[in-house]
Amino acid sequence: MAEKVQTRQVDAMGRVVIPKDIRDDLTLPEQPLALQYEANRxxxxxxxxxxxxxxxxxxxxxxxxRLLIPAEVRRQFDWNQGDKIEIQSEQKGVLLQGEGAHCAVCESRESLVKIRGRFLCRSCMEDAGAAWSERWQDVLQEVAGDYIGYSEKAVSSADMEEIHQARVKGRRLRTLLEFLGLDEDHKLFERLDDAHKRLGRLRERDVFVEVVEERAAKAESGEEAAVFHEAAEVVRQKREKEKEKLAKNLPKVINAKFQQHWDRFCVSELPHLVRTLDLPKRLEEFEETFQEKKETYHKTAAEKGKASKAALKALHDVRIEAKRLRYTYGYAAVIYSTGYAAESKAYKKYQRRFGDINDKRDLLKKLEDSEKKMDVSQEQIENVKERLKRELESDAEAVEL
Known part of the structure; x- marks a missing residue:
């Protein structure tokens, strides 16, 4: 039987006209017909x-x-009113297939999956998945390698910059794994979070000492400078204790076992996560989370004031979420060769705008935590704290988000 291919549109009732010549060839009129649904094609x-x-x-x-196509089939194949359906005779009967229902890469009509309006066969999907998986693996291996390297240096030297870079690389790595959809109870997250907290305790003290020493150098009075110098000395002593703890405990977290978890993830889990990743949808979900954080800040600021502890905490959450989006868009631009670099740059402004506010917030808190061990009068400390509070309040009131 000669193959005949024609097209007809789905009407408002979900019906498709079987061309007369095909009906006559197969003697279909007035015959009871069976429908076999082939998701594969x-x-x-x-x-x-x-x-x-x-x-x-x-x-x-x-x-x-006209043949009525059941509603559940139209939904499954995304056949809507006005869509063109290709109709051709086969040995067994008549095949109805959506126009363009062939792989966009190899034009195969077998094993098709519709993805955002286009069809791909499973073979091409596997090939594409392997290519994307390789790109993801290249990026992730670089970030993970840097993270492990900086973590080792942080233990051996406890240098400020090494600790800072270890935290940054760890945060970037966690963000990428979250974006891919790795389960939150995964062993990698457990170790990354543990290490981040340990590195954070040291990093926070480094930042504090750096900031108060700068303020001491710019102080308007000797009494104010003395408060900052004393605060720096107290925190330096705490830093030494944290340094010892880090040297003892971080190697228990970021170690050969971490590497085993990482290698297993790259081989056994990463390909599936990349293959099933819906990039636009996942980016949209991250954007929605960012908007939710902004809404929480606006609500908290309206109820309790922009300078309240709750509002400052909510503002910090906005900044952290912006940082996650900056990392995500930046790496998406590298992996998918898209224009996402502009979005990454746009989110960096939140870090610059609100970083100083968060630093002052932490400065005030650590100053309060250290004041009992400082060898200066309580009056001197209170004067400095009041000035910091005024600065923080002024900065917070100026926030436009």
């Missing part, structure tokens, strides 16, 4: 029903040769 095969099959629900063409 995104198609419906129509053929004469076997008379003895009484349980099968049969269809019949109307007088105009």
């Amino acid at each position: 995104q198609a419906v095969l129509v053929f004469k029903a076997v008379e003895t099959d009484e349980e099968e629900e049969h269809k019949v063409l109307d007088e105009q040769g």
Whole structure:
């Protein structure tokens, strides 16, 4: 039987006209018809029903040769009113297949999956998945390698910059794994979070000492400078204790076991996560989380004031979420060769705008935590704290988000 391919549109009732020449060739009019749904080809095969099959629900063409396609099938194949359906005769019957239902890469009509309006066959999907997986692996291996390297240096030297870079690389790595959809209870997250907290305790003290020494150098009075010098000395002593703890405990977290978890993830889990990643949808979810953080800040600031502890905490959460988006868009631009670099740059402004506010917030808190061990009068400390509070309040009131 010669193959005939024609197209007809789905009407408002979900019907498709079977062309007359095909109907006549196959003697379909007034015959009970069976429908076989082939998800593999995104198609419906129509053929004469076997008379003895009484349980099968049969269809019949109307007088105009129209066949009603069940609603659940139209939904599954995304066939809507006005869509063109390709109709061709096969040995067994008539094949109805959505126009363009072929792989966008190799044009195969077998094993099709529809992705954002285009079809890909499973073979090409696997090839594409392997390519994207390789790109992701290159980026992740670089970030993970840097993270492990800086973590080792942080232990051996406890240098400020090494500790800072270890935290940054760890945060970037965690963000990428979150974006891919790795389960929150994964062993990698457990170790990354543990290490981040340990590195954070040292990093926070480094930042504090650096900031108060700068303030001491710019102090308007000797009494004010003395408060900052004393605060720096108290925190330096605490830093030494944290340094010892880090040297003892970080190697228990970021170690050969971490590397085993990482290698297993790259081989066994990463390919599947990349293959099933819906990039636009995942970016949209991250954007929605950012908007939720902004809304929480606005609500908290309206209820309790912009300078309240709750509002400052909410503002910090906005900044952290912006940082996650900056990392995500930046790496998406590298992996997918898209224009996401502009979005990454746009989110960096939040870090610059609100970083000083967070530093002052932490400065005030650590100053309060250290004041009992400082060898200066309480009056001197209170004067400095009041000045910091005024600065923080002024900065907070100026926030426009």
